[in-house]
Amino acid sequence: MKLLILDRDGTLNRSRDDYVASPDEWEALPGALEAVARLNQGGWRVVLATNQSGIGRGLFDMASLNAIHAKMHRQLAAAGARVEAVFFCPHAPEDACxxxxxxxxxxxxxxxxxxxxxxxxxxxxxxxxxVQAGSAAGCTPHLLLTGKSEHLRGRAGPDAEADLAMLHPHLPSGTRLHDDLPAFAEWLLAQEVAPT
Structure with missing residues (x-):
């Protein structure tokens, strides 16, 4: 099985300074839904792993989160894409889960x-x-320069990973950088093409 684990806010949809707390606030990033569709067509099963501490903080409830994900699934389907499952943490940081x-x-x-x-x-x-959580679980980490990492775009030179490690000292070793989800999808699918 070809399994891929994505973040949600700032990766698939626009992130906010506070929280995406309602369906109206969920807005797909340009090209992100189509990138998931291309990955699905390439045989990848896509799953989301997302922190949703707004629930633990009392800023929105499960009904709101379900409505956000229903909108997300509808828009993915309209683009010919599918996310197999959404795994989320509802806890606040002080819960130490x-x-x-x-x-x-x-x-x-x-x-x-x-x-x-x-x-x-x-x-x-x-x-x-x-990427830290994925790396700790044994996964191969890829950092997308969108959302929380958008400010790093263009700050790394020809040795991007080494340069970014200096800017982001806690980045797991071997993390690959990509401009956004469409660029990552293109890279991942290209790895499967056998050389002629």
């Missing part, structure tokens, strides 16, 4: 649910904590 990224709990739950070892499973997201 094992599922809030950068802890690897959500990723471990995904591995159990899909019955696959996580070693080498690609994870892509715009937040440091997403």
């Amino acid at each position: 094992h599922c809030r990224k950068p802890a690897p709990g959500l990723f471990e739950q995904i591995g159990v649910r899909f019955g696959v070892p996580l070693m080498g499973v690609p994870v892509a997201g715009n937040a440091l904590r997403h």
